[in-house]
Amino acid sequence: MKKLIDIDDTPHYFSYDIPGGTYQGNEQTITTLASKATIIASSQTSTETIYKTVKAVFENLDTFRSMHPGLADIDKSDMLDGHTAPMHPGAVKYFKEAGLLL
Known part of the structure; x- marks a missing residue:
């Protein structure tokens, strides 16, 4: 094959x-x-809106994991690998705050 x-x-x-x-x-x-799943946002979306969205997802990962068996293995550190687009400044702000980005 x-x-x-x-x-x-x-x-x-x-x-x-x-x-x-x-x-x-x-x-x-x-x-x-x-x-990899990617959330796509306009560069015009405010830093605060994206920050709050990313924070809500990361702070509720257990809920996401329980929604479908395919999400059970989601790990915060894995979510930073394999980007298909530039990271929005709001996401960078959260990842730095969470210690996931230097």
Whole structure:
């Protein structure tokens, strides 16, 4: 089979195992290609709005993890890898405050 993508060359894609039983009728673990979720905002959106949005997500990760089995392994530090767009200053502000960015 021809390899369509080299994951090592595309940091926004990664290999992901969907655990067996996650979906009805799927009892075996399936390895698939996944992509990082990205929240896209206009550069015109205020720093404070983006800061508050990112802070709300990060401070409620347990709630997000409980919403779907695919979110169970979300880790704060992993959310900084594989960006597909420049980071908004409001996100940078939160990540620095949280000690996730220097």
